[in-house]
Amino acid sequence: MDRRPKRSPASLTYRIVRLAVAMLIAALSVTVGAGGDDAFRVALVGSTEDQRTVTVMSAVEAALADACATHCAVVTRVDATLATSDLERAVAAVDLVVTIGSHAGQVMAQAARKTPTLYAFLPRVAWDELQTCCLPPTRPFSALLIDQPLQRQIALTRLVVPQATRLGVLLGEVSSERRDELEDAARARGYRLTVEQASADDIGAGLRRLVQDVDVLLALPDPAIYNRSTAYSILLTTYSARVPVIGFSEAMVKAGAAAAVHATPKDVGREVAQRIDTFRRTGQLQPAGYGDLFSVSVNREVLRSLQLPDFSDDDLLRSMERMAP
């Protein structure tokens, strides 16, 4: 299923209105520090009606403002739903384009531009698709993924379920691509890994087999496996088998997973700001990959029910940070 918003061919009037909006947005550009001809200019491209995207943008601006001493950046917000030509105009004179979200990433990748671009706040699988479809390696780009490195999820697993030795994972079509990474990360922490391959139509049987053989279930992002329709039964089955789930989002923890490590929009915003600053100073984009900033959520009711050690979010985050490489 293609989740990209469908765009209808724009009428002339509509294009004029959008251009006016683009100009208005440009006029409202946030200038972090003193602007000038030699100011470092950054365009944040994202769906400005999406609350999470706006949160990321605000966090970028706030972090840059905090870091601003002698060298500062001029930050412009650009609405990713504008027509391509309007977008091109809006980002024409910037030193760095930062896209926030998958849709903005797609839009900007499809535009044949040479401006260095940081693709942020998108899942690894969306980033892989972008690289395949639209990004020739000659163009300067990088990415800040929203997924978490598996070592980090497994480190959290070790803290939350210290007795566990048998790690179970349900892999779908998307997450299967991380199988090698998973095997390496599990081996490095001394876990015995059991993997069940599943599809959207067939999760129950594999899951029930899995929970009989494992001490903890590690959930990897995969919309065919973990979605609104399936999460309830997965959490119910694991809970009944008293197998805690280590998730990848705060939503999973609220629904009944034991804990999760994830990046909040604020984490992403702060990290984007750091990368902008590095680029400003060095002219180099950091390699594409996972972020260094993350948050941890725990469901204390679940910890208590499964008789796991009691932690608060902050306790766990501190422990994770101590463990971080």
Place this chain on the structure above:
Amino acid sequence: MNNKILPPFRLALLCIAAAIGLPTPSAADDAAFAMTEADFFTPLPTVLSATRLVQPLTDAPVAMTVIDREMIDASSAVNVADLLRLVPGFQVTYTEGIDAVTTYQGYADHFPRRMQVLVDGRSAYNPGINGMVWSALPLTLSDIERIEVVRGANAAAYGSNAFLGTINIVTRSPESVDHVTARGMAGSEHAREAELNLAERFGPLALSATAAYAGNDGFPHKYDGNASRMFTLRSAYHPTSLDTVTFNAGVRETDFDSESFRVPRKREYRAHYQQLVWEHVIGDKHDIRIQAFHNAFKSPDNVTFTDPGSGLLLNVDYSLETHRYDLEIQHRWSPADDWRISWGGGLRNDTVRGAGVFDSDQDLHRDLARLFANIEWHLRQDVTLNAGIMAEHYSDTGRFYSPRLALNWQPADHHTLRVSAARAYRMPTFLETHGELKVDVLLTPTAPDAIELLGTADNGAERIHSYEIGYLVDVPAINGVIDLRLFHNEVTRLLYEMEDEGLPGDPFRFDEAGSIRTNGIEVQAHVRPTPNSLLHLAYAYAKAEGGYITKIDANGNPAPSRSGNPRSVDPSVPEHTLTLLGSTKLGDGWQLSGTVYYVSPMEWLGEGDFVDSQSRVDSKLSKRIRHETGDIELSLNVQNLFNDPYWEFTSTDIDDNVSGNLAERRVYAQVKVSLR
């Protein structure tokens, strides 16, 4: 994407769903991997019942036995009641091939009536007899996710009748079963069972339907063959991530041959229920559960027979029809990290109809209104206080307050000490309050009709004070939990039937008859020495004292009786009850289990009689064959492996004829096929 051919049943279910406009799983969903950052933030349905209701054993104010799916599969049980043998102190027997009788700490007749039984929170015991008619319960073993058995009074949480214990059955969610499961079983005494379960998910709605048939010839040389048909539907709907609506319904029809009350005849049970539950999460700290249900039970049983002594043609109408309507609201709240509060209220109406049993054409009603509150307070990291109270108002018996207080202390890691005290009541049954069971003399107009059983309407409720000290130790080295429980129960205002010479025909009349004090110890060990093996030990020692009046003379004084008067309760409580279950997975899908049962001699009350000690060894071998499209499981289950016959239940009639249920070796072969 999965392109396998759909099994015909599932295809039919999908066609029906499509016809009524439900969203069906499609290839488009399968290929839904155009993943975006939204997949990390989309709210997911909260698993409320699982995460917020279950209290870890270390915090629980009661001793509990959890029979999970793994134990169910490993056990040799062939029906729900059989599983309760895995609980320390439980006795399970069969008064007839179909009628399983379950009691805790003995002291029971045909209809043990001192236990609460809940199925997914629905009180399932029969209000006519206040006991559980297992053979009328629309539920198969495959439907069960787990059973939590609370040992000890717990009316503060579950209401009166949670007197000696509470059996809390949790069924499998429609979202966690295979798409198609078919099961066939054949065995001794012409046992035959067939079951088909279909499950499907339609977006936010999940459905599971089970149709089952079971029958057998009962005990050898006994007229107790039976056959049962049932259908159950379970559904779960998540309209939003914070709401879950479940609707469950079931119907069961059981036909059986019966010799109970000394007259061979054809009998039947007809039962059905409907249950609707809405659970709603309000933020991180609150949730609400609202439940409405209706249970119905009907057992026509009009008997005409010739009395062997007098030669008179007699008629007794034992027919009974009962309905229970119940509405309950519960609010759970966590005002601080250290506090959890659960409180709410409910309304219930029990209606009973039995022209012959109550000598009345009118329906009898009992209304109940109740309020309850339970608080869990973590005083310190290592100390948990549980306090609860249930206030109930019955339209006929008045107001009752059932409190409970428990303190759990963890002096060291893996060790928990629990001290608790509780009071609970057992409401008298309609038979005990309004019974007027007449024996009509036919064809001989001069002979007067006789009243056989009489309920005394002003009976109060039985009362129990229950005290216990528990010690729970978790032994990580053997992956085990060991649970010790020392208890002292005092039951007063004991209601029992006494022969009343003051009334014409000397009928048996229910009245306050005595008291019981029971002391005992229970040991439960649940150990997984290796990931592939399981050991479960359930042992109970109980010693009872006290007695009850069995006969009174015309002046209301105890009269001489051949069973002793007052009759001691001690023989009715078995001294030792032991079950040991061991199971191991041998690899390549093979699993071997063995179970040993032992129950000391005990005397069943009412129609029952003295039964010598029971010991039995069961064994079960199963093989699971895994295939891409599904699993096949074959199993061979042998009960009483060494064919050492014992008496399940015996009764002696007024002419001193003894009839019993002899349990010999029974073998069952089963095949189960599940398709994904």
